[in-house]
Structures are given as C-alpha cells and as structure tokens.
Amino acid sequence: QVQLQESGPGLVKSSETLSVTCTVSGGSIRDYYWNWIRQSPGKGLEWIGYIYYSGSTTYNSSLKSRVTISVDRSKNQFSLKLKSVTAADTAVYYCARDGGSRASWFDPWGQGTLVTVSS
C-alpha cells in the first residue's frame, strides 16, 4: 500500500523559505494529485495546494503568492516551498494524495512534520 513520509528542517527563520519534501513509497506518483495541507497549533486543517503528476499545480488563493509545489518523478517525491515565512506559518505540514475532482478525498496522509518559524 502507498505510504507518504514528510521530511524537512523543523526550524526556519522568519523571512526565509520553508522547504519540505514528501516521499511516496509502495506505489507510483502517476495519475494522482499530490497535496500539501497544514495545521497550525490548536487550529483546523488548511489546504495549501496540489501538484498533478504531470506537473500542473493549483494553490490556495490565500497563499498563492508565496507557494511553489514541485515534483521529482524519478525519485517519487514532491516538495513544498513557502517563502517569506512568519510566525503564522508555524504548523504541522502534511502531504496527502487525492484522485481529483469529485474523487478529491485525501488518502493516504503522511504522518506530518512540524515546522516552527523562529524570529
């Protein structure tokens, strides 16, 4: 079965760029949509954006100016970059797969990685 694992530095300085990677194992990255979702401490889930295996992307309008999601098909990985971070970007960052359109449920999810923005 497909498993997802996030990786990245747990601490990022304010105004710098946050980078996290999701490695997909047990299956191909092909034919699915690969998402980033975050959860600030004590808050709800916020969808950040997705990349289709072909490389096309869609981002949450509230983060669009600062977000880039990319894919490395040779490594079965996709990555998130969020620039100009502030304390408000401190969150657990999850990666998750969806099937697109009405089949856009998230399954599976990675375990999540906590990224703290420090001043």
Add this chain to the structure above:
Amino acid sequence: SYVLTQPPSVSVAPGKTARITCGGDNIGSKAVHWYQQRPGQAPVLVIYYDSDRPSGIPERFSGSNSGNTATLSISSVGAGDEADYYCQVWDVSSDHRVFGGGTKLTVL
C-alpha cells in the same frame, strides 16, 4: 470561495449516536468527504463520496448529504471516537479543496 460550516463541538453519551453537520451552499450537489483526527495524529479518511466507507472503517460510521447540509453519523459511540472531525469538498469553480473548520466530538 466556497465555505463549509461545522459546529465547533458536539457532545454525546456513550452508546448513543453522534451527528456532526457540515453546512454549505447547495452542498448536496457536491461530494463530501469526512476525516477523523485523534490528538497528535494525522487525519484519517472515514467517509468519502458522502456515504462510502474505506476498508477498515466500522459500519458505525455513516454519512448523508442533501440540500445545504451534509451529516456524519457515528452510532454506538465510545471513548475511542473522541476526536476532531472535518468535512471536505472539491470546489469545481476554483479547483480548490476546501475543509470545514472541524468539530470536536466529546463522549460524556
């Protein structure tokens, strides 16, 4: 942008049925998916396509969707069902995935 509204909290006695609502404009025309998130854990899909259950999810979990409200029902609730629950849809106009604000289920 499309908005999903959930009650912040729902309380239920053990053995009873919990119902968690998710409101949205004409949500009945959309496919609604539900997630359970226990403290310190990643969310888990419990219902997709309004009422389908992934393998491994107990039959106690069911869903419905009509008009402006989707509902997740959990029967014979026990302490293990205490968690946050989120609804989610795909917004066709923006191609965005949208979450509700989440509901904390407390078993009394």
